[in-house]
Amino acid sequence: MSRYNFRETEAKWQRIWDERGCFAAREDAARPKYYVLEMFPYPSGKLHVGHVRNYTMGDLVARYRRAQGYNVLHPMGWDAFGLPAENAAIAGGIHPAVWTGDNIATMRGQLKRMGFAYDWAREIATCHPEYYRHEQKMFLDFLAEGLAYRKESWVNWDPAENTVLANEQVIDGRGWRSGAIVERRLLSQWFLRITAFSDELLEALQTLDRWPERVRLMQEKWIGRSEGARVRFGIADPHPNPPPLAGEGREGAIEVFTTRPDTLYGASFVALSPHHPLAQRLADEDPALAEFIAECDRLGTSEAVIEAAEKRGYRTPLEAVHPLDPTRRVPVYVANFVLMEYGTGAIFGCPAHDQRDLDFARKYRLPVIPVILPPGADPANFAIGDTAYVEDGTAFNSDFLDGLSVAAAKRAVGARLEELGHGERTIAYRLRDWGVSRQRYWGCPIPVIHCPSCGIVPVPESDLPVKLPEDVTFDLPGNPLDRHPTWKHVACPACGGKATRETDTFDTFFESSWYFLRFCSARAPNAFDRAAAEYWMPVDQYIGGVEHAVLHLLYSRFFTRALKQCGYIDLDEPFAGLFTQGMVCHQTYQNAEGEWLFPEEVAAAPDGSAVDQSGRPVTAGRLEKMSKSKKNVVGLEAIVETYGADTARLYLLSDSPPERDLEWTDSGIEGIWRYVNRLWRLVSEPAVLLPPPGAAIPPTLPPALDALRRRIHKTIVAVTDDLDKFRFNRAVARIRELTNALEDLPAAENGAGAVLREGLEAATLLLGPMMPHLAEEMWQALGHKGLVAEAGWPKADPDLARDEQVTIAVQINGKLRGTIDLPRDAAAVAAEEAALALPQVARMLEGRPPRKVVVVPNRIVNVVA
């Protein structure tokens, strides 16, 4: 019995596709375009099975759309700047460029071995000056447009990576990559003004109807729009020597942000963030306050800490004047729960209608003044206990607001504040500008020069790219660019005097924020050819992990808008369709000492339990995402060597819905390998002689063959629908049903060969996007001269895709009692008659007429006895 020889065939077809240039993309206005993109990898060393799952889905979409006649762009490249390269240099003495280049070579070889249909002529690596020079130009354009700026600010400092992190890169108070507790530092940094697009980025989420709901929700929450008001409380200072107050927005006022201006008459204190400038200034003269602030800093911001931390405050000598009633004064606190980064860094506390304020007020014995009355409550008796009242209601105890609804009171207070000049309605966002400076070597140099007399001077465009120097050392901590003997010393482009280069490099999310545009014309002398980009963009189907739901996907949306503003392209949204695939998981194993074991170190004992190589018992742990630390990794080489690329690809598509996590099992892939061989036998040793390709199918067929033909055409319809909807596992199941039916071919019947050929050809073409090498080999074995890659998608005959005869379930009182076969769309009366004629039905009715009969055409007859 012949076995499918993937070793020979996979290499052969890869060579043929390559020689024919099957997957080279060219702009062609006459054809509908389709841009398929998988999130490009960081060249960390080797591909893992998770990468391969991602690219297998992308390749399926690319080949499927190509077969349907779309002009497909499907490129691949390398997100090549990043810390692991630099860490490798520090640890192993290998230059980041060499390390990265080696990894790219390895991973490119692995991708080619998988037979993915990429246009390799468009391959890019972001660490090449031919790539990053363009983002240096973009940065200069952003600078000119005011979309990039420099400011001193408190930043997130990752002590393990010795660099700054963006807010998006801090997870639970730790660096997203290093896991180190993030510290606060005051540094001068470059920022991109993503907040200029807060509203646009939020609004446009609604247009992204081919994005997963949860990604849109995550971005919505991240942008965090809140409508409210800024309110200024005057400062009444009983202190004999008032500290200077210059620079606080308005002279002598504390500005707060609130979403509940309707509760302003319930104010019983004002609280400042420990990092508020006024708090800092007060601390200069008050050692106890300085100590309080230092304590708040020590506590950190991690989830667990916040959960446990109680609300604490420090009462300053200041009093704030109520903006609507100058006779009212409230104390000013510095409080640990007020964030400097949100709103204005100061709040007013209304304990009756905010739980945090209530906790705080109870602790410090501050008044609790209810000002919103729940519907139906008695104003004389209404009091707040341990729970703040945060629902809707009617204003009371509130002067001119009394009797108004919450919404109306908000409007009325806003108007009054604006009249008095004590505040205005406004919108606050959680989103903050994107800090892009990183104190690292292996990134794109920021193209500016610091001149002692001219200040910040952009590098002239003619001097781009600012290339990374290659002769750097990694033996000392800190940024190698900063201590390079000559690189940073330059003449000021403005005055010609001595000046220094910016030694920070860009956050590596900078590169991935526009690479999808570069792919449209990967060798263009400018960033991208506008006509090519406007032909290919937006990306029709983007595929990647959900871990970038906020980071990369939000930055790219911002970048596209910023480039539009700078005149690069007329485009708002880069990714029209997004699919987030699940992870690949694998069983974990631990020995008695709790050490993790590689899967190949675990064997089965005679009794079936898991043991290690010396026979000691091993605990099989839970399924986890494959990771080096848990050792539950599966090497791609071994799989491809044993089963071939196609088998691995089909397994990754078939076992779980693509959005869900997939468990890697050896028995699962063995099952696919058996299936591959069954398919190959089906075409290489057909049960009957096949007519030549293109031969006509007899117009009338025996019933068994007619049914088989109908199944073929129904399969084409169902698989097409499943692929459109990303239900790859179901599509595989349908094709397997078809091949099962073809194996049961009634070979003796007249016309069996013609129907078998039709079925095998359909199965081959349907499998083409999933197992492209095997499909080509099958196509050839079926006598075709051309390629599946160029053959087009099979078309179903709509008449054959519908059954002429349908099986209808017959229920009595909702319970299945039998089935009847009827012509499709038979009259309800006929169905009812046939159902009542069933002996089971007659027996259950015992001669009485049914009370009611429900007939759903082509589906069910329910007899109600």
Added chain:
RNA sequence: GCGGGCGUGGCGGAACUGGCAGACGCACUGGAUUUAGGUUCCAGCGAUGAAAAUCGUGGGGGUUCAAAUCCCCCCGCCCGCACCA
């Protein structure tokens, strides 16, 4: 705490818009072929039951001729955000 998702055989999962629950596969069981293992082929495979039948989609209620699917309550798991004023 807030937001979202999920819960179906031993396992991964099917079930269009409320209409035959368990497709397809993995594992397993029995048999055939084979020197043996593997492969291949045939049969079985939700539970109880000899059978007829009954029960069965996390639990409890409800709507309906009919519920995995819709509604209410509860339980569990996963993901995201989190002192956001």
